[in-house]
Amino acid sequence: MDSPLKTIISLRVRYGETDQMGIVHHVNYLHYFEVARTELLRECGFSYKSIEEKGYLLVVTESQCRYLKPARYDDELRVETWLSLLGNVRIHFQYRILRGEEVLAKGYTKLGCISPERVPTAIPEELREKMKPYVEEPSS
């Protein structure tokens, strides 16, 4: 079974992302996920900006994150993202956040495609095709 394509981005922790525990405040991992998600779409040739300009929205319907080890100010982090489900209307993104070889966090977000009328709608076929290589096959 082939591994899926993954989008990998780097980012550096900003001071304002820390809290008084001296570590990255946990909500910021969801911002990092979002940055990675944007880049996966760009790799597919569909900037999320252009998707919204065409009247579609990808809305987050569920998010989850497990915080394994703390990230700290000025750390260079790597965020990996790929898909675990590419449905007609729904997309599930998976994420891992690493510092070097250490996995700091794992999570997912579930998104739904909605039309300008704010009702669920099919993901444009052209976009779905481009995203297929990023889908992880379920292990059997």
Next chain:
Amino acid sequence: MDSPLKTIISLRVRYGETDQMGIVHHVNYLHYFEVARTELLRECGFSYKSIEEKGYLLVVTESQCRYLKPARYDDELRVETWLSLLGNVRIHFQYRILRGEEVLAKGYTKLGCISPERVPTAIPEELREKMKPYVEEPSS
């Protein structure tokens, strides 16, 4: 079976919490959860501030949120929180966010108690006692 005690707080959505979809950006729900969690501890007579001053930390090890309906700028929201697990070291908080009678989001956070040496440690017994009425009995 009795219902657990719940902490209920009100808050008003800030402008800076919206995004260009015209709704509350999804990460902010986790901030709202945190505000509610702080108040549950205060109701137990243990401000989280005083817990940290005694050298304990409650660190978030997992968060999840399901976004059912969007919250908007200036909405008055109600955040309810209670516990689904009160272990030796671990506490699981449950949350619901409502606008009037509409449930907008549901989620949980798992926290672990750690000592000043940054190793897992038992939740102080006095605090555990006060939190017990907030624990939801598993349905049988």
Next chain:
Amino acid sequence: MDSPLKTIISLRVRYGETDQMGIVHHVNYLHYFEVARTELLRECGFSYKSIEEKGYLLVVTESQCRYLKPARYDDELRVETWLSLLGNVRIHFQYRILRGEEVLAKGYTKLGCISPERVPTAIPEELREKMKPYVEEPSS
């Protein structure tokens, strides 16, 4: 000379608003200013939400803040706001942030009224009238 009316709000510092210095990260004061500004408008009978719904925007064109003493997690803060200028198109809000009698920060924001076409436009007369008592007379 009479003092202007002031809008006074209370808020409690959220954990996620601190940084690793153990104090409120400085950018959050601007969020507090915004919360206070929203309430001044509400006191005038014009929720900012309704202003946007009528097609007007009040956009921030300049912000300034002087940080005198640090605010900390769980502090109950008081934010005062009033106006130093109420022009045809421009409004200048002044702010003070206090903890008890201690002044922690002072600042201002300058805002401009713009129309749905995104050009500068006069502040609706009805709103201007209501805001006049909040204007601080220049000292002579």
Next chain:
Amino acid sequence: MDSPLKTIISLRVRYGETDQMGIVHHVNYLHYFEVARTELLRECGFSYKSIEEKGYLLVVTESQCRYLKPARYDDELRVETWLSLLGNVRIHFQYRILRGEEVLAKGYTKLGCISPERVPTAIPEELREKMKPYVEEPSS
């Protein structure tokens, strides 16, 4: 008169940094300033992280920003920073934010150096030396 050295960074606007006006929420410019400031220090060979590890803090005592044109989601921005004052205890950073050749915002932050005892202290001489080329000469 020579121009000062400037630190120039690039960053891309995150979705969560927008607000319901469809533009970058104004407080985020201060986060961008902070990212640029961190890089200026790194160029001087003193990561801000290492400065804090040695027990010094650089605390923001004043911030100002003028918002000239809106930045939008996914924009690639350039942030320039240099110094307008390098005192014994105080440093004033200047900033410009650009998209291509358009200047979107200008601002400054004033910082003071404080010791682990949280009292004002002289900026370490070695760091001051490295920062001197970044100081803009006052025009005469």
